[in-house]
Amino acid sequence: MKYVKGRIDEAILVCVYYGANGERLIRRGHKMALMADCPLYILTVDPSPVDAFDEEKSRYIERWKELSEELQVEEFIILDNEKRPTPKVIGEVAKKHNITQIIVGQSAQTRWEEITKGSFINVLLREVPFVDFHIVSVQRPGTHEPFERFEKGVHAYLVKNGDEQYKIGFTCPKHTSIEGIFFKEIGTDFDNGIFKFTFEEKMYELDIAEGSVTDPENIPAKAKIIFA
Structure with missing residues (x-):
């Protein structure tokens, strides 16, 4: 179709x-x-x-x-x-x-x-x-551990980029942001990987594709409020 x-x-x-x-x-x-x-x-x-x-x-x-x-x-x-x-x-x-x-x-x-x-x-x-x-x-068969999938983590920032749209940056922004660690996938020239951050003593992980968050629903509601 x-x-x-x-x-x-x-x-x-x-x-x-x-x-x-x-x-x-x-x-x-x-x-x-x-x-x-x-x-x-x-x-x-x-x-x-x-x-x-x-x-x-x-x-x-x-x-x-x-x-x-x-x-x-x-x-x-x-x-x-x-x-x-x-x-x-x-x-x-x-x-x-x-x-x-x-x-x-x-x-x-x-x-x-x-x-x-x-x-x-x-x-x-x-x-x-x-x-x-x-x-x-992807994962090895019969295990729960992935291959070496990411490069070494680097400091990054989560910033809002429109309605329910978020992206990561690598320089401290002047506006509201959440600090975390970005792990870039091996073998790509784009900012693809995962962004990990701690909020209210709990660790969160977001999927990143070409610098943008693909699963914003996984951002805790209280964390979204700070971007308002």
């Missing part, structure tokens, strides 16, 4: 493979697409034909389709029985849909693992040199 978006000069592509982190990547892409008011595409590639998928693969595909409808994704793309190199396939899809940003996951358990290695990225950059890449780290 096609959905009308405000911007047509931006488009985001999320590449997913089977595993629990696929939904997380899709939701991350959805937040970014909402902020940019641009189309979001979901891509999964498999060397086997769809009719040969086992129950587990089929379950993931169905869930991603449901999620795509729920989040009003522009298009869920599944390329099965695909024998071409993955970078070639991603590049072809990116060019067809005028993609400007690509999100991929970093995981040791999936076929997308190679995406995080320099040789693959170099090939992919040659295929689609016109896009920005977001490499999102």
